[in-house]
Amino acid sequence: MFDKTANFNYVKKGSKAVAELVRRQCRCHGVSGSCEFKTCWQSMPRLGEVGQHLKNLYDRSAVQVAKHARKRLRRKNKFERRIRIRTNELVYVNRSPNYCVRNANLGILGTYGRQCNKTYSGSDSCDVLCCGRGYDTRLTVRYERCHCKFVWCCYVNCKTCSWEMDVHTCK
Template sequence: MTREYVLRCVLMLCFALLSANASNWLYLAKLSSVGSIRDEETCERLRGLIQRQVQICKRSVEVMDAVRRGAQLAIDECQYQFRNRRWNCSTLESMPVFGKVVTQGTREAAFVYAISAASVAFAVTRACSSGELEKCGCDHNVHGVSPEGFQWSGCSDNIAYGVAFSQSFVDVRERGKGQSSSRALMNLHNNEAGRKAILSHMRVECKCHGVSGSCEVKTCWKAMPPFRKVGNIIKEKFDGATEVEQRKVGSAKVLMPRNTQFKPHTDEDLVYLEPSPDFCDYDPRTPGMLGTVGRQCNRTSKAIDGCELMCCGRGFQTQEVEVVDRCSCKFHWCCYVKCKQCRRTVEVHTCR
């Protein structure tokens, strides 16, 4: 067996492992649109999909642009929720888009999987309600008069369809050969926890009907919470995530808290397998590990966004920059707003 043959096999194995990463489908967010897909060949050309996801694409071509929007929604929400942390969900042009961070069984990976599964369920459900998809529409199972006395009407969000599609598309790799591995169990659990962040917070929206604005008749429908609220919920679960390990209970393999003094996690909690790195330093061997050099920090904060913690004890530098804001805005009839430009000098602190 030649050295070149071994090297080629290693490279092929690394490529296979990378290609099989379950979060690679997030690369769809890099596309401007996949709404032009009208044939099966285009599904084959989409980067980041494993073969079983390609098959789902072929069966549900019209849903794929909602999946793309879901991928972008997941990335945007991750970057918002982690904007003041050492790891801030920076994306790469390669796969996986968050780098090696999501290939490890850390809290950060748990968040990414949860927010991704939730984003697909959310985006597909929204596409159903807007009439974009022929396969689904409003939830017609919600009808009649409620126990509270109002009439179910309007377009209730078809969250059942969105969740079912998320389960089939996002979970597909984990339900393959490795579904009994610790990492597969972790991913499946966090995917479901992300979807439950929507399911458990569905809300009732109503509209009153009657003379002069009275509420003689009230019609209501079920609606998803804003995705920002979903992100906030999953971020709270990230902060309280449980470190777990795989154990055998009877004939089943399950995840249990590594520390037996901790109470078991629920279906809505996030779980992780290994501690996170400190994310302080750039590591060229670990894509996505960008470090905190050059990151802005808050000099007066004692939290993770403060210069002491964000800069990992390396110190920070301060410079004055001029900021231009809109100010003294006035509404003019009819119909525009005119503002002045105000300049001010602020201090910006960046990590050394």
Template sequence: MHSHHASMGIKSHTKFMLGIIYFCYCVYGNFLALSSVVAFGANIICNKIPDLVPKQRSICQRRPDAIVVVGEGVKLGIQECRYQFRNMRWNCTHTRSRNSMFAHVHLVPNREAAFSFAIVSAGIAYAITQACSRGCDKSKLPNYSHNGWKWGGCSADVKYGLSFARNFVDIREITKNARALMNLHNNRAGRKAVKDNMVTECKCHGVSGSCTMKTCWTTLRPFRMIGNHLMRKYQTAKLTRVIRGSRTLRPIFLILKKSKRQNRKPRRSDLVCLEKSPNYCDYDERTGSLGTVGRKCLRESKQTIGCDLMCCGRGYNTHQYTVTVQCGCKFYWCCYVRCEKCSNKTEEYTCK
């Protein structure tokens, strides 16, 4: 009985601590206020997060405030992944560890895994940079330039966001084998996408609307732009293999499988994989494929969302139903609206 009450107490305490974290995050918008609040509960919180490696737990215990942002970044990455693949057979779903922050690590090393690692890494870097946006990038202090503008305002400190994301995400790759090299490369490509999609915004200053001086600052673009960028990289993902180097610092590294030049390395911005992708038509736990049975499709479309391609030739079921909506609404003076009810018959198609 005593142990039962102790267990219930720990669970209640954990929920209470997570509630405080979420409250501070929503109210204050930054995480400086969290450090003193959550420090005493860090061990409990960090031990409750599944799939963290020991060094990640150590970071979590030192910076439990930042782990909240990491979680937001992972969520941001997964949501963007699901958006980008919403009309494809593989729609960013995973067969294992669906409740894990790092469910994507179970995917086989194909280009879908490449995108998953890149977008989650980008999401974490983006979230950390955004959370720290109330601080400023110290490298862009006011400094006049030759062309009449100066850095001002508050530039997003993307360097810190990239650095924290690299330290937290890349630390998972303990064994330096082919898969680890692939993951590290795609993690970096995701972070690079955040950096490359930063934008400079400027404001003019001068008499009567003239632009005698401009104040400029760097800021994050919408994450959708980063998702679109990485989706283009996914479509040209490079198949790679590992070779052994002669230097002790880099005993193995990735090279392109198909290249006219010998031992050509992929670009830093490329997404890379080690295996070709399956067709994702059927359930296969090993490849992370849930299959397309029951997926909605469009009967007339020739794209991936079309029933012919989505259903892999198995055919589709037709569902007819009626939707009732308000229509013909009229405003009467004064003061009410009267509407009619209209019924529309519609069809929906799902894969067999």
């Protein structure tokens, strides 16, 4: 029962995050760019934007709660129990597992061999993703279609370009 309550809380927080990030977008219609008619609509946020919002919320206010006999949420840290749990706080019942290490029982793949970004400081950076184990760098050649031109009628003619790039993977 307690876990269902916590899961319901998570669903509400996720739904609220989506609702907060919905944006109004408008487009003008008219002769030569005039705004004779204006059409507006609500636009859903990108999934990454919602995820980042929830992660920021988690980083700011996650509270570990104890499973209490009366099914009430209360702070696990006894020195903070007098502080009420606010409705905008995220709570968690169980500690998160270690996602750095493979755990087949939990379906966690770990981060060994994952490609990471050496120059970026976000969640896919080598510093964060590799969990302090470091990373390997190898030089690879990438091929892509380039210098494409439309040939009348009816096909596209492209060249193949290649360039070398460093690929970083977690140890």
